[in-house]
Amino acid sequence: MKLIAESGSTRTEWALIDGDCVTEHIFTEGINPFFQSRREISRSVRLGLPEHFFRKRFEQVFFYGAGCSSPERKGIIGASLVAQFKSPIEVESDLLAAARGLLKNEAGIACILGTGSNSCFYDGKNITRNVRSLGYVLGDEGSGAVLGKLFLADCLKGLAPAALIETFYEKFRISADDALESVYSRPFPNRFLSTFSYFLNEHLDSEYVYDLVSQNLRSFFVRSVTQYDYQNYPIRFVGSVAYNYSSVLHQVAKEFGIVIDNIVESPMNGLVEYHTQNISPISHF
Incomplete structure (x- = not known):
């Protein structure tokens, strides 16, 4: 039995896998070692999953x-998980989840x-090149966080259409001060x-919205893809923004002579297939 x-x-x-079948499928809150300590991660895992998992x-x-790109950050996650699951x-x-899930071998x-954005070239086994994403302050073009940042700034400066600003404030019931507090003083501003x-x-x-979205996606192609x-390899996308804005994404891709042959919201189905067909090395945490 494996857990992914x-x-x-x-x-x-x-996803809990028995043989080649998924027996349980559960969603919990996001985990990121850049923003959470080992103790916070352990608590999140313990409270989020059913007791029988442990x-x-x-x-x-x-x-x-996300955030598991260095040995130090991987170690934080690994220590938290091995303490819970033994x-x-x-x-x-x-x-690597995106690469394995989208491309397999x-x-x-x-x-x-x-929420963020990233990209890589994958040779069928390993990531051999990565244009760094740099996070939502310096990069993350095409992401939900950057799209939200651009739109919120336009709302606060009165640059978005008046009717859209009014609808936005009615829906979210936040003031300008609340928004600034969430961005600059509260945890996980990228989620917000x-x-x-x-x-x-x-x-x-x-x-206005279509132009904002398409320009944000265009920046991702220019600065990353x-x-x-x-022009010589398949290009595939995963993530909520890619999935929800797939029609715009296809249109922007055509501007670069690119045909995207797969867009999925989550890499999990591909990862399940990958891990039921491949033997992966065991990390020692």
Whole structure:
């Protein structure tokens, strides 16, 4: 029996696998070692999952997560999980989850557009090149956090259409001071900003919104995708923004001569297939 977890900054998706079948599928809050301590991660896992998960002895626990790009950050997650599950743990980045889930053993370019954004070239086994995402302050083009940041700034400066601003404030019931407090003083500002991308998706028929979304996606192609050998390999996308704005994403891709052959909201189905067909090395946490 294996346990697979794929975590972004907003939510964690868990799949319990027996043989080649998923027996349980659960969502909990996002986990990110950049923003959470080992103790906080352990508490999140313990409170989020059913108690019987902690009474099982897993053959392997595979955890893929945002912020798991360095040995130090992987160690924080690994120590937290091994204390909970008492099982062998493998911790990898959410980018490798995207690559394995989207491409399996095929070479290509894997892209994440969710709360944050990222991309890589994957040779069928390993990530061999990565244009750094840099987070929502310096990068993360195409992401929900950046889309929300741009829209919120336009609202606060009165640059978005008046009717849209009014609808926005009616829906979210927040003041300018509340918004600034959430961005600059409260935990997980990227999660907060990303929630506004769902509001924008409801108003995609607005010329202002369509232009905002398409320009944000265009920036992702210019600053990330075109730095790879994108004309000779498949390009596939995963994430809530990619999935919810798939029609706009296809249109923007055409501007670069790109045909996207797969867009999924979550890499989990692909990861389940990957881990039921591949033997992965065990990390020692």
